[in-house]
Amino acid sequence: MLFNSYIFIFAFLPPVLAVFYVLGARSREAALSWLIAASLLFYAWWRPLNILLIAPSILINYGIACYLKRIGHSNPAHARVVLIGGVVFNLCFLGYFKYIAFGEQALNDIFDAGLPLTQVILPLGISFITFQKIAFLVDVHAGRIERFTFREYALFVLFFPQIIAGPIVHYREMMPQFKVASCRFDAEDVSVGISLFFFGLAKKSILADPIGRVIGPLYDHAASGVPQSLADAWIAALGFTLQIYFDFSGYCDMALGIARLFGIKLPVNFNSPLKARSVIDFWARWHITLTRFLTAYIYMPMTLYLMRRRAANGQPARRTRDAKVATFLGLLAVPTILTMLVSGLWHGAGYTFILWGLLHGLLLCVNHAWRLIRPRIWPDTASYNRLAAPAAFMLTFLSVVFAMVLFRSPTVAGAAMLWKGMIGVYGAAMPRAILSHLGPIGGLLVQLGVQPAWTSGTMFVGAAARIGVLLFIALALPNTLELLALYQPALGVKPAGAPGRLLRFVAWKPTGTWAVSLACVALAGILSLGELHEFLYWRF
Amino acid sequence: MTEQKTLATLTLILRDLLGDNNIDLTMQTTRDDVPGWDSFTYVNFIVAVEAEFRVKFRIADVESFSDAGAIVAAIAAGRPR
Numbered sequence: 001m002l003f004n005s006y007i008f009i010f011a012f013l014p015p016v017l018a019v020f021y022v023l024g025a026r027s028r029e030a031a032l033s034w035l036i037a038a039s040l041l042f043y044a045w046w047r048p049l050n051i052l053l054i055a056p057s058i059l060i061n062y063g064i065a066c067y068l069k070r071i072g073h074s075n076p077a078h079a080r081v082v083l084i085g086g087v088v089f090n091l092c093f094l095g096y097f098k099y100i101a102f103g104e105q106a107l108n109d110i111f112d113a114g115l116p117l118t119q120v121i122l123p124l125g126i127s128f129i130t131f132q133k134i135a136f137l138v139d140v141h142a143g144r145i146e147r148f149t150f151r152e153y154a155l156f157v158l159f160f161p162q163i164i165a166g167p168i169v170h171y172r173e174m175m176p177q178f179k180v181a182s183c184r185f186d187a188e189d190v191s192v193g194i195s196l197f198f199f200g201l202a203k204k205s206i207l208a209d210p211i212g213r214v215i216g217p218l219y220d221h222a223a224s225g226v227p228q229s230l231a232d233a234w235i236a237a238l239g240f241t242l243q244i245y246f247d248f249s250g251y252c253d254m255a256l257g258i259a260r261l262f263g264i265k266l267p268v269n270f271n272s273p274l275k276a277r278s279v280i281d282f283w284a285r286w287h288i289t290l291t292r293f294l295t296a297y298i299y300m301p302m303t304l305y306l307m308r309r310r311a312a313n314g315q316p317a318r319r320t321r322d323a324k325v326a327t328f329l330g331l332l333a334v335p336t337i338l339t340m341l342v343s344g345l346w347h348g349a350g351y352t353f354i355l356w357g358l359l360h361g362l363l364l365c366v367n368h369a370w371r372l373i374r375p376r377i378w379p380d381t382a383s384y385n386r387l388a389a390p391a392a393f394m395l396t397f398l399s400v401v402f403a404m405v406l407f408r409s410p411t412v413a414g415a416a417m418l419w420k421g422m423i424g425v426y427g428a429a430m431p432r433a434i435l436s437h438l439g440p441i442g443g444l445l446v447q448l449g450v451q452p453a454w455t456s457g458t459m460f461v462g463a464a465a466r467i468g469v470l471l472f473i474a475l476a477l478p479n480t481l482e483l484l485a486l487y488q489p490a491l492g493v494k495p496a497g498a499p500g501r502l503l504r505f506v507a508w509k510p511t512g513t514w515a516v517s518l519a520c521v522a523l524a525g526i527l528s529l530g531e532l533h534e535f536l537y538w539r540f
Numbered sequence: 541m542t543e544q545k546t547l548a549t550l551t552l553i554l555r556d557l558l559g560d561n562n563i564d565l566t567m568q569t570t571r572d573d574v575p576g577w578d579s580f581t582y583v584n585f586i587v588a589v590e591a592e593f594r595v596k597f598r599i600a601d602v603e604s605f606s607d608a609g610a611i612v613a614a615i616a617a618g619r620p621r
Contacts, residue, residue: 142600280578295579296603303580304602307587332580368580375559 001045003254004204024183031183039160053123057093061133065140083141094130102349125164131293136171161258165537167269167289181263189263191510192487196257199480201525203250208243209533214463215239223414229429233421235463240408241401242470244536251535253480268490272479277392279363294339302335337361356406363399433457484508546612553588567609
């Protein structure tokens, strides 16, 4: 069931909430059991088989967790083996469903193996559910979860606002909330939750989906070998960056909002990543809970192992900025690139995703290297932060946009064709109608090499204007978390010390003005729901 | 060693790693509070702390230290290598 569907908004969520509040007024236990049942229905709605596919993994992980809990303190070595076994099981489960066909395709491509491709039904949200369960097993092994019942575990795994596309939550940040949740109607939770939900719906249906319809054909043409001119290639790159930005931002807002209706706060997952001034900063703002998972469970263990081995060989820790090239490559670049390779593969079983991950890995390495080198070249950090900020923002933005082409393109060749278009290899072209409307400027553009094209001027202007508006919203306006900061819209969000003038003026408050404004946003969002567009991150 | 002495030693280690003598850790300091204390420097710091105090943290603990106070507590409860 999609959050942005009529059936979810009008037929699923209201009765589920109503029954939850009614039951909660009498028995918290009954309300939470109802929430589990509703989550199962939500998950099974699109394809009931999904439940049968994912259930064995859920039950086996519960068994492993119970066993870990029982032996944890008495036999640490055995517990470690069980934990490793549990992690391997989860990775194999994910690997079979998500990567078997791609692995066979890769073997066919490289060795011409002629393997038939296995057709596998991908369980919904398997990438998110798997990572969440791995984190759960690690927490149980580490003794961070004192006790858990099957119902608590099921609630943690199945809680429908986040089951399909995150955020990737920890048991330790969710269960304390469920344990004290009133499960009753709370005016503040409901008004904040509804506001977040409709902000998210509007982002998805008004901002993300329409630009997606514009750029789709450009990617398809590039993938089928049709060269794209400078302007079209940039519309494709910028357009998709903004589409996935508002799509995922919208999803995250809706997930936060739905959870809040049940009195639960999810962690922050998206925080204006396009405002980032470095690629490191970008990953601290984009899909924050995935970055947290990858850093904690892949990057840190790898780096810790390498650094401990180095220390055991008599090489003490040294100032980060004094790192030599070999140290940088061995201790920082390799773990970073490998972690981002996993990130790419997690997003999708395909060459484009692998390359996207590797590219971001390289960008992060360049960013880290610059952090080490910069103090020698430009020692005054204050002046650097002040003067270089615009260039840092621009470089980060362009890097992200450039890499996003890989994320959307059906093939690597298609992405390469768009990149060539972006640097002008296929020349510049503009619709003939626009060039003629520009008068002398149009003539000048033609003299500079801009080719008149028989494409629609209206579509060209529409796409450019839409991109301009979306960029303004993404870069210049406060985000949802900032707007609702006074009401802690997500775990750990606090109001900024001194909000700017704009934020003071527009900050969300439970007032009549905001109620009317949100009603308009909600109406516009609902009326824009035409054909269903699934969230881009639901594919992962 | 008292908690304050441990904290002072942690401060010296972090100052040395980041080359910044203005750092003053408190029990509540988190990585977000210290400019440049990224994941790489954090792991570097943990390994230096392990060498200094002759303890070895569990990987799961390294990932979840919420603030400097949690590291101080883990050192106090640490198992010698």
